[in-house]
Structures are given as structure tokens and as C-alpha cells.
Amino acid sequence: MAQEQFRPGFSLAGAVDLESLKHKVDAEPGTEGGAPAAGGYVIDATEQMFNSLVQNSATYPILLFMWVPTDNRLFPLATKLGDAVNAMNGQLQMARIDISQAPQIMQAFQLQGAPALFALIGGRPMPIIAGMPSEEETQQIIDTVLPQLVQLAAQAGVTGSAPYMGGAEGANNAGAEDGAEDAEAAEPAIPAAHEEAHRLAMEGDYAGAAAAYEQVLESDPNDTLAARERAKALLLARSANADVREVREAAAANPDDVNAQLAVADIDMIGGQIQDAFDRLLDFVAAGHKSEIEPVRQRLLEYFLIPDATDERLNRARRRLATLMY
Incomplete structure (x- = not known):
């Protein structure tokens, strides 16, 4: 549209x-x-x-x-x-x-x-x-x-x-x-180290927020909250302004194009359709696109940081990704 x-x-x-x-x-x-x-x-x-x-x-x-x-x-x-x-x-x-x-x-x-x-x-x-x-x-x-x-x-x-x-x-x-x-x-207070990144995210500057969270992670690689928020910011920076209809039409018209499938998986994640996003990328690899597994793996690793760690969908998707890789 x-x-x-x-x-x-x-x-x-x-x-x-x-x-x-x-x-x-x-x-x-x-x-x-x-x-x-x-x-x-x-x-x-x-x-x-x-x-x-x-x-x-x-x-x-x-x-x-x-x-x-x-x-x-x-x-x-x-x-x-x-x-x-x-x-x-x-x-x-x-x-x-x-x-x-x-x-x-x-x-x-x-x-x-x-x-x-x-x-x-x-x-x-x-x-x-x-x-x-x-x-x-x-x-x-x-x-x-x-x-x-x-x-x-x-x-x-x-x-x-x-x-x-x-x-x-x-x-x-x-x-x-x-x-x-x-x-x-x-809600716990926003960690002091996160304040600038949080402010940028609140203002809609998701690319800036992702970069700020990256700096936090350079100081503390074990900061799981910063890792999750960075993944969310990267997702929104890529696709928050995408035309949903155009992205879905492009994915349907180009089933062998990894970038088109990554783009529509982003739309699914933003819309809360987590299982659809996981399945779309894993099904793409399983359908004969193993040569494209690396960009899919990288995107899925980013997605895996977003849901709660206890979400059963994560375990299923991780197991399936491991199977497809070997």
C-alpha cells in the first residue's frame, strides 16, 4: 500500500x-x-x-x-x-x-x-x-x-x-x-548504562538505540537485557517502516530469494507472529536452500534473543536449526 x-x-x-x-x-x-x-x-x-x-x-x-x-x-x-x-x-x-x-x-x-x-x-x-x-x-x-x-x-x-x-x-x-x-x-528501573539507548528507542531512533546497546554490550557482554533490547532495536530499524503488503507480496513472488524471506520474517516478528517467523526461515532452508543457511542462522540467532528464554518455541526452533545445519 x-x-x-x-x-x-x-x-x-x-x-x-x-x-x-x-x-x-x-x-x-x-x-x-x-x-x-x-x-x-x-x-x-x-x-x-x-x-x-x-x-x-x-x-x-x-x-x-x-x-x-x-x-x-x-x-x-x-x-x-x-x-x-x-x-x-x-x-x-x-x-x-x-x-x-x-x-x-x-x-x-x-x-x-x-x-x-x-x-x-x-x-x-x-x-x-x-x-x-x-x-x-x-x-x-x-x-x-x-x-x-x-x-x-x-x-x-x-x-x-x-x-x-x-x-x-x-x-x-x-x-x-x-x-x-x-x-x-x-518494573525495575532502567539500568544507568541503558538510559541513552532507551531514550533513543522511545524517540523512534531504533538504529541509534541498537548502536547504543552495542556499546553497552562491549562493556558487559553478559548483559542479557541489553542483548535482547539490541535485537528488538535492530528488528525495528530494519522493518518498522516497511509496507507490510508489499513485503508479503515480494516474498510470495520470490520464494527462492533469501532477502525477501528475511524481510517477511521481520514483519512476522514485529507483529508478534513468532512461530510464523521461525517456521518461514527454517522451512526455507529445508526446501533446498541450504546454501543460504548462514544469513538465516544469523537472523534466527537475533530473533532467539527476543522471546522469554523459557518459551518452548525457542527450544523447538533451536533443535530444528541444529538438525538443518548438520
């Missing part, structure tokens, strides 16, 4: 809703009295990251939440939407954009204030609602609109899974004792 890139304008927008100044809070997100923290499948995006969001929306659908993170009137809505998106386990990503710091986006989307919701699918923005929704409207968005966005994305060939960023559990209960305890226990 040809992707039509959406480009934000460059003229300045009008003033942000001044009413938000009356409801301004100074607490940091995720702390008592502050905005709900990002995490899981919810990210905070900037104006500079918008083109990356557009590109990523060719792989998985994105819910754009235009808000002001210091306006406490928006916190309950942000919490409900964030919880709903996280409950969908990567079927879509929620990108929160602070419009007080994004005048070009305000102009491009013709926003008069916050909040506003848009879907971004295949680079195309789709308006959902402008202004504060009622409780009934919010529930309708959660129960009906979000699943419909996933269906629309699938019809457009956008079937990948959004990357999980961690730190979601308990994050949207900031200020509540139980929520704070859950957040503390659920």
Missing part, C-alpha cells in the same frame, strides 16, 4: 487554552498530584518526533492524545485512555503530545485547545474528538472506537505490534499508595 506521508505545517498556532493555566500543577508526571506517567504502550512524544510517529504508523496504529500535561482536568482522561491502550497489549500505541510545546502540530491539526484525539494509521490522521468528552463518550471511545481503529488498520495492512516500553504497571495510579507500590515492584 502506498503511504502518503502527513507533514505538519510550519506556521505558529494560536494560544493554548488559557483556562488550563487555572488548573496548572507543577508536580512531575507519575508523582503525587502529577499527571499519569507514560509506560507500557503509552509514550510521550514531541514535535521533533512527529515524523517518526508517522513512519511507525505504517506498522502499527497510533492514538494521538493532544493534551497539556500540567492541566489536572485532563489527568482522569489520560489515565483511562492509557489503561485501555495498555490493556490491548500492543494492538496500538498511544502517543501523548504536549500541545503547549508543539505550535506546528497545533497549526497542522487546527487545534483550538486540549484535549483532542486523533488516530494515525498508515501516515494518515483521522479525527476522533475535540474537547473534553463526557463519561459516556469516553467509555464509547474505549469500548468501540479503539477496537475499530485496530480493525481499520488491519484492513489497510497495518498489522504490527507496538513496542512495549515498560513501566506501565501502577503508573496511572500516581499518588495512590497501592499504585505506587505496584509501580515500584512491577
Whole structure:
């Protein structure tokens, strides 16, 4: 499917809703009295990251939440939407954009204030609602609109899974004792050595993240978390912006082309179809392409780092790869 890139304008927008100044809070997100923290499948995006969001929306659908993170009137809505998106386990990503710091986006989307919701699918923005929704409207968005966005994305060939960023559990209960305890226990802090790589991944610079994780591994080759995250970053750097339909058509049209099969296996991995990715490459070698086993082996070794080490699919795929090699 040809992707039509959406480009934000460059003229300045009008003033942000001044009413938000009356409801301004100074607490940091995720702390008592502050905005709900990002995490899981919810990210905070900037104006500079918008083109990356557009590109990523060719792989998985994105819910754009235009808000002001210091306006406490928006916190309950942000919490409900964030919880709903996280409950969908990567079927879509929620990108929160602070419009007080994004005048070009305000102009491009013709926003008069916050909040506003848009879907971004295949680079195309789709308006959902402008202004504060009622409780009934919010529930309708959660129960009906979000699943419909996933269906629309699938019809457009956008079937990948959004990357999980961690730190979601308990994050949207900031200020509540139980929520704070859950957040503390659920996700370990990002290791200091990983911070730069993690930041680059959050911003959609997957190639940069992979290089940063490589530096971590040079210092500590036994850092299994860095190895896993590097493998994920390499996968997304290669194929996060691929046109899913074109990749699958190319693989079907070129069954003997190892690069075409590697490309579609990447798409399967991004979409969470791990067994399909393993089987595709192993079946390719078994079908008389043993001369291509080395690039297949290298790609599979990278894939093997991504699932949980106890995943039975790993053991089966490793055994089969060993059999094909000898």
C-alpha cells in the first residue's frame, strides 16, 4: 500500500487554552498530584518526533492524545485512555503530545485547545474528538472506537505490534499508595548504562538505540537485557517502516530469494507472529536452500534473543536449526 506521508505545517498556532493555566500543577508526571506517567504502550512524544510517529504508523496504529500535561482536568482522561491502550497489549500505541510545546502540530491539526484525539494509521490522521468528552463518550471511545481503529488498520495492512516500553504497571495510579507500590515492584528501573539507548528507542531512533546497546554490550557482554533490547532495536530499524503488503507480496513472488524471506520474517516478528517467523526461515532452508543457511542462522540467532528464554518455541526452533545445519 502506498503511504502518503502527513507533514505538519510550519506556521505558529494560536494560544493554548488559557483556562488550563487555572488548573496548572507543577508536580512531575507519575508523582503525587502529577499527571499519569507514560509506560507500557503509552509514550510521550514531541514535535521533533512527529515524523517518526508517522513512519511507525505504517506498522502499527497510533492514538494521538493532544493534551497539556500540567492541566489536572485532563489527568482522569489520560489515565483511562492509557489503561485501555495498555490493556490491548500492543494492538496500538498511544502517543501523548504536549500541545503547549508543539505550535506546528497545533497549526497542522487546527487545534483550538486540549484535549483532542486523533488516530494515525498508515501516515494518515483521522479525527476522533475535540474537547473534553463526557463519561459516556469516553467509555464509547474505549469500548468501540479503539477496537475499530485496530480493525481499520488491519484492513489497510497495518498489522504490527507496538513496542512495549515498560513501566506501565501502577503508573496511572500516581499518588495512590497501592499504585505506587505496584509501580515500584512491577518494573525495575532502567539500568544507568541503558538510559541513552532507551531514550533513543522511545524517540523512534531504533538504529541509534541498537548502536547504543552495542556499546553497552562491549562493556558487559553478559548483559542479557541489553542483548535482547539490541535485537528488538535492530528488528525495528530494519522493518518498522516497511509496507507490510508489499513485503508479503515480494516474498510470495520470490520464494527462492533469501532477502525477501528475511524481510517477511521481520514483519512476522514485529507483529508478534513468532512461530510464523521461525517456521518461514527454517522451512526455507529445508526446501533446498541450504546454501543460504548462514544469513538465516544469523537472523534466527537475533530473533532467539527476543522471546522469554523459557518459551518452548525457542527450544523447538533451536533443535530444528541444529538438525538443518548438520
